[in-house]
Amino acid sequence: MLIRNNMIEHRLQQTIGEVLASLYNIEATADSIVLQTTRKEFEGDFTLVVFPYVKQARKSPEMVANEIGAAVKERIAEIESFNVVKGFLNFKIGDAYWLQFVGSEKDNATFGIKQCAAGAAPVVVEYSSPNTNKPLHLGHIRNNLLGWSVSNLLAANGHNVKKVNLVNDRGIHICKSMLAWQRYGNGETPESTGIKGDHLVGKYYVEFDKHYKEEVRQLMEQGRAEEDAKKEAPLMVEAQAMLKKWEEGDKEIRDLWNMMNGWVYAGFDETYRQMGVAFDKVYYESQTYLLGKELVQKGLDMGVLFRKEDGSVWCDLTGDGLDQKLLLRRDGTSVYMTQDLGTALLRHNEFGAERLVYVVGNEQDYHFKVLKLVLSKLGFDWADKVYHLSYGMVELPNGKMKSREGTVVDADDLIAEMEKTAEEMSKEHGKNDDMSQEEQKQLYHMLALGALKYFILKVDPTKTMLFNPAESIDFNGNTGPFIQYTHARIRSIVRKGIEEQNLDLSQTIDGMSLTEKEREIIKSLHDLPSVVEQAAENYSPAMIANYAYDLCKNFNSFYQDTPILREENGRLKCFRVQLCQMVSTAIRNTMNILGIEVPERM
RNA sequence: GGUUCCGUAGCUCAGCUGGAUAGAGCAACUGCCUUCUAAGCAGUAGGUCCUGCGUUCGAAUCGCAGCGGAAUCACCA
Incomplete structure (x- = not known):
């Protein structure tokens, strides 16, 4: 190293x-x-x-x-x-330096990846954090891919990373789905309908909204103001009552809740598996939502929080250029912020974390600003360890995704579509006809996910990005499959060099002069360790993606007009294959940071 | 209205803490497969880096103002 x-x-x-x-x-x-x-x-x-x-x-x-x-x-x-x-x-x-560099790193399978320092305090990365009332969509995909790859990226830079998920499994939203299922569900289950659990629950969430809107409309026709109608609609009243029963631990409601959440988890697990993401620990909001209340009491005792006449508790942030922030409702129940204060403390204590990273959309910038401020007001000197990895929204050509307008891009649908495209493209090229069905299926999945992940991860996380479903995701140009293809071509050369030509790649090559293109590639490889470092410091998988693309461009240009296995000079041939091997290692390692697998052939 | 973020080719995006003539991909147009995988390579065309002022040897990058867009400012999460 x-x-x-x-x-x-x-x-x-x-x-x-x-x-x-x-x-x-x-x-x-x-x-x-x-x-x-x-x-x-x-x-x-x-x-x-x-x-x-x-x-x-x-x-x-x-x-x-x-x-x-x-x-x-x-x-x-x-x-x-x-x-x-x-x-x-x-x-x-001089070329001697570059040759020596290749000689010392050519067999290093973890080139560019730092080992985790023993005993290093963990970096806890929270991502995904879904609601359990509807299936995952494109926005969640960006979150999950970012969370997963940033975790890999930090690990590649030597950090001990723990990935956690905080599932928002309780609240009015899930009650809406539950109520609609009770009313209109006729006992439907994922088994009876063949519908994936999260989609089935999502269906009833939409169902609720449909009937609820109708009730509101009727109330308004009877002369109610819109605001009142929204509050008084029977469905809403009933959903609220259901939430209250849930909080009281009502057995029937809890059973229903358990059952429907179970469906959703089975569905989510499948989507996570498809995306290739996982967690070290999963928290459930139903178990954490009461945390933080003690903190609020402590804050009151310390005098950094105050109680209004109606009993609600607030934090005054006007001195910091922000507003007053509610921490306990007038009825004493906690809000999102209260819970997040509690879970932050819990996580800090549990992990002894060096950093607490939250992969959450930039629509919550304000929330995290407040969270950090309140934590530090409560006297926690680790408040500055909280880092909000704030990423931009995914927009469609006609603006934001809106579930009510049916413009959401469903995660499962998108992945399935990408797999179909990958299959079509592959069959068109016809290079894998001799593979088994199973191998082909795996390859299509690898290419589909490679295309999707690269498409999303190559753009700067902080920026709003646009996804055009009509144009779909490309397989040519600056794409995942382009990089996967480059890797497959290289591996093919290395395999042939070893198997057919018995090349001894362990020999050290020196005393030769490099071509322009060889030197370009070596310099690019030479950059990798510092690229990983910079990307990690910036929490930016995009920097890794851009690097990999650049490396592949350089390699393909070299490949096009330089003989490798056809080179007659044996030592030169060997050196070029060594270089190929190193490039393939760099591609594999960078793609793995992005959560993208690379094929041996395609 | 307050706060924050964004504005680079027709479209999608790079351009790191200020540095040489602003780069890719897609789309359009030209070439290159009897030779290591053409999901590739080479080339042509395409720019008021939103506008203006300022900072300095030097600005797409930093500051201010304006224009345009987005997010947020809930006893929602």
Whole structure:
């Protein structure tokens, strides 16, 4: 494993720092010296912009660059040459360094992935957190894929990650489904209808809404104001009563609730399995919703919270530029925020976490701002360990998804559709006809999920993204299957090299000179460890996706016009296959961070 | 109205803490499969980086203002 201090960039930074000090008396720490990769149109590998130093050096940019270049070259043997264009100092690293890099990493199956430090405090990542009244849709898909891949990403950067899910299994929404099922369900079950459990429950949620709307309409026809009608509609009144009974532990209601939630969980489990996500621990809101009340009492005692005349409890955040926030209702029951305070404390205590990451949509930015503030007001110094990974909404061409308008993109439907597309595409290409049915099915699933996951994860998590169902998800260009395809092609070469040509990939190749494209690929590989680091710091799987795409572009260009197994020089052939192997490892490791599997052939 | 986020090619998106002539993919148009998998490669065309002002050697990137869009500001979760 390459240690960061040995990386050539770091040595360059350090040496440049020394040179700046000795030549111009300029104090600059190694970290403050920014190196960038040299742009393609210029010769070199790393570039130093010298403008920041010309003032103190009191010389022209060209002179400064030349002086620094000469002095640095003097001290670092790996530098082959340097050149100066205006204020840009370009260093060219000799091929020996790149060859040595490939030699030392070519067999490292975990290249780019850091090992978890022993005994490291865990990072707890909460994601998914569904409601149990309807099936998962595209928005949940983004959440789940992000949660899963960010967890992998943090783990790849050496963190001990625990994935948790907090299921919102109680509340008025599930009562609506329950009530509608009682009324209109005729005893339907997933078994009797063949409908997936979460979809069946979702069906009754929609059913409730339909009848409820009708009641509201009738009340308004009788002259009721809309607001009153909404409150007085019999269905709503009954749903509220059901919630109350639930809270009182009414056996009949609890049984119904258990049964219907059971259906939903079976459905969710299936969708999670399809998406390839999992959790280390699942919390249920029915078990946590009472947590936090003690905290509120503590806050009252401390004087950081206050009680209004009606008995409700609030936190005054006006001093922080926010509003007052309700923490206990007038009847003493808790709200979402109360529960979240409690679960945060619970989680902090349970895990001794270094960080508590919440993968939650940016519509809840305000909620998390408040959560952190209240925690710190309550005297918890770990409040700043709470990190809201705030991601953007998924929009459709005509705006937001609205379940009432039937514009939601269902997760199961979408996955099934993608699998169908993958099958069609594969059959069209006809490259896998000799595979068994089972292998083919697995491949279609792998490609379908690869396309879907990559499509979603390649965009910056913080940004709102658009999904156009009509155009569907592509399999060409900057896509998951493109990367999977590149991997399959490479593996094919490596297999043939070993099996058919008996190449010995363990030999060390040195003393040769690299082509432009080879050097491009090696430099790209060389970047991977720092890309993983940066991506993890930014909680951005997108940076991993973009890196992988770039690497594949470079490789395919190389593949197109460079003989590999057809190369006649044996050592050169061996080196190129070693390079192939390393690229395939990098592709596999980066794709695995995204939760995408890569095939041996396709 | 207050707060926060966003605005880059026809469309979807990159562009890291300010750096060289702003990049990909899709869509359009040209080439390349008797040779390691053409789900590929090479090329053409496409830009007022929303607008204006400012900061400085240098701005898509930082600051301010404006325009446009989104989210949020519930005794919902």
